[in-house]
Amino acid sequence: MAENRLKIVKYINDPVYGGIGVTKIELALIDTPLFQRLRGLRQLARVNFVFPGAEHSRYVHSLGVLYIMGLMTEHLLKQGMLDEDDVVKLRVAALLHDIGHYPLSHLGESVYGYCLDNQNATNIVEVRPPVNKKYLYEMASSHSKSANHEHLGKYIVIHNREISRVLCENGLDPLEIGEIFTGEYGSRNMVYTQLLHSSLDADRLDYLLRDSYQTGVKYGLVDLQYLVRLLMVVDDPALAENNKVLVCNKKGQHVVEHFLMSRYFHYSQVIFHKTNAAFEGMIRCMYIKLVQSGNFLFDSLEEIHNSINDECFLQFNDAFLETALKEHYKKTTDDEYKRLYEMYRDRIRPKVVFETKDLYEMSPKQEFSVLKWELKKNPNKITEIVGSDRWGYQIVPITLEKVHGSYGISERDINPEDLREAVKLYDADAEKISYLAEDPLSIISKLANYKSEFVRIYVLEERGKTYDYEKIHREIRALITS
Numbered sequence: 001m002a003e004n005r006l007k008i009v010k011y012i013n014d015p016v017y018g019g020i021g022v023t024k025i026e027l028a029l030i031d032t033p034l035f036q037r038l039r040g041l042r043q044l045a046r047v048n049f050v051f052p053g054a055e056h057s058r059y060v061h062s063l064g065v066l067y068i069m070g071l072m073t074e075h076l077l078k079q080g081m082l083d084e085d086d087v088v089k090l091r092v093a094a095l096l097h098d099i100g101h102y103p104l105s106h107l108g109e110s111v112y113g114y115c116l117d118n119q120n121a122t123n124i125v126e127v128r129p130p131v132n133k134k135y136l137y138e139m140a141s142s143h144s145k146s147a148n149h150e151h152l153g154k155y156i157v158i159h160n161r162e163i164s165r166v167l168c169e170n171g172l173d174p175l176e177i178g179e180i181f182t183g184e185y186g187s188r189n190m191v192y193t194q195l196l197h198s199s200l201d202a203d204r205l206d207y208l209l210r211d212s213y214q215t216g217v218k219y220g221l222v223d224l225q226y227l228v229r230l231l232m233v234v235d236d237p238a239l240a241e242n243n244k245v246l247v248c249n250k251k252g253q254h255v256v257e258h259f260l261m262s263r264y265f266h267y268s269q270v271i272f273h274k275t276n277a278a279f280e281g282m283i284r285c286m287y288i289k290l291v292q293s294g295n296f297l298f299d300s301l302e303e304i305h306n307s308i309n310d311e312c313f314l315q316f317n318d319a320f321l322e323t324a325l326k327e328h329y330k331k332t333t334d335d336e337y338k339r340l341y342e343m344y345r346d347r348i349r350p351k352v353v354f355e356t357k358d359l360y361e362m363s364p365k366q367e368f369s370v371l372k373w374e375l376k377k378n379p380n381k382i383t384e385i386v387g388s389d390r391w392g393y394q395i396v397p398i399t400l401e402k403v404h405g406s407y408g409i410s411e412r413d414i415n416p417e418d419l420r421e422a423v424k425l426y427d428a429d430a431e432k433i434s435y436l437a438e439d440p441l442s443i444i445s446k447l448a449n450y451k452s453e454f455v456r457i458y459v460l461e462e463r464g465k466t467y468d469y470e471k472i473h474r475e476i477r478a479l480i481t482s
Contacts, residue, residue: 005088005170012063016206016213020067025088025170026095030063032162033314038062038098040317044211045104046283049347050275051215058098058105064206065196069094071228072195072202081233082191090195092172093180094202096163100153103321104287107280111287112301113144119300136336136460137379139288140281140392147301154178160308186420187242191233194246198421199402200227200256208263211270219266222259226252234426236433247426247433256423256436257444260400268452272396278350278458281392286340287321290328297324336390343460350392350458353469354476357454364453367480371455374479382457385475387467390460401437401448 008021022030029035038059048054073087082090102108118134157163157178164174179185186193195201205224212220230252236245248256270276290296297316298304307313329341343350358368374381375393383389402418423436437448457476461467 006084014060014063014067016064016210017067020063021070022063022066023088023091025092025166025172026066028166028170029092029095029163032166034099034156034160034163034308035059035062035096037314037317038101040319041101041103041105042318043105043207044215044271045107046279047215047270047273047276049279050273051217051270053214053216054211056210056214058101061206061210062095062098064210065097065202066091066095068202068205068224068228069195071224072231075228075231076233079232086192088170089172089177089180090192092167093177093192093196096153096157096177097181097196097203098149098153099156099163100149100151102147102149102152103316103318104283106149107284108287108321109145109147109149110143111284111291112147112304114139114142114146114284114288115291115299116146116301117142117144134288135379135389136281136285136340137375137382137389137392139285141375141394142284142288150182152301152304154182155305156308159305183417183420186417189242189244190239190420191244191246193420198246199423200248200259204263205259208259208266211266212262215270217266217270219262219269222262223255227255227259230255232426234433238433245424245433247424248436250425250427250434253425253436253439253442257442260423260436260444264398264400264452267398272394272398272454274352274355274456274458275349277394277396277456278352278392279344281394281458282340282344282350282460285392286325286337286344289332289334289337290324293328293332295324295328295331296321339390339462340460348461350460351467351469352456352458353386353391353467353472354457355454357452359450359452361449361451368453368455370480371476375455375457381479382476385472385479386459388459388462388465390462391457392460393455393457395453395455397451397453399448399451400444403435403437403448 005025006023009024010022010027011019012022014020039057041058043056043058043061044054069091073082073090076082077087102112158174167174167177176185180192181196183193183197196203208220209222209224212218230248232247232249233244234247236243291299297312297320298307325341329338332338356368356371358364372395382391402422425434425436425439436442436444439445459467
């Protein structure tokens, strides 16, 4: 008799869901030292400086994504819309989707991306001289994805001996699992991508529910059980091959709308809180300086790749980074690093001196565009106004959906990844698929056309220096409106 690969062999207590059931395969993966490393990575980096309860880890988030994927796939399996192999693969991919995260999560990802983007050329034609001065505002505003954690995760799943062994021994292809959580598998199986890499996926559902619980911010009160019951897999006649897609029953679309709105407010009020953004800018600068100094565990993405089977990779977590930042502070002669570290150590908040927001459909208002241009192309003007180069900035765009409400389902000139990730509705009576964003009676169809974007400029105050913040604000305003 064949072993039941979906049999639950253990329950793990969880404050959000009560109990998370895991299978024999999943338990073997959880028990690997590489997965246990996720206990040492905060889900929300330094959001805990603003919301003290935000101490949860990538480890518990990964278990939560497994739980929600379990709910989704169990529902679809009972409806005959997935088979057992689908469920096993999707659960495992959900569990491993964050295995490639860096210390301080996305912040660390942007640091290694920045370092990769700013390497000196080493070809025989031309060697660029190193740039000695990297300004705080340049490093603080970097959000490079060159060292994407999902692609590092895929590399780990394929090349780490323990994880790949567990997968292969249980009839799973490590490459396939990795491509499910990176979204690369979408062209072959759209349903897989939609369940783990879309506007409405297990990952986003867990981090909204869990982050809301941990921070005490009640944006994430989504009716999870009802939302799961809305899910269906149907044939999409618009697709020539691999035409099965994940849809939501149109009768319950208000639940999906509630989720998208909750996620929007979660990003704007928690993830991109002005204090958190300013602290992350400081930390990013220190982190980049540390990596580029050669005094950290890994100096490059290549070194990380070469170490995933070594004991030292298990130390690659938040606690090790904190110690390394402190030790570098004791040794370095870089005065800027020393001041950054002292402000971070003492939790001295950078001062936000200018903030502007816009909500636009086609293009932002002129002064908004001018400010972004000045920040990126002519930052010396801001330096003159502030009276120091110790400033940083953040530009954050937030959208509700992947596609505009004006898109039609028959249009083929849209980014196929956006089409895969957008929420689709199914009208069972009319047997018709449509995008939530194109429903004229949905508030999402109106808001999906808009991008919310804000810009913040903050200053790291120097000892003994007096700042006229009203004057700084006034002169930046004059710069962008003149």
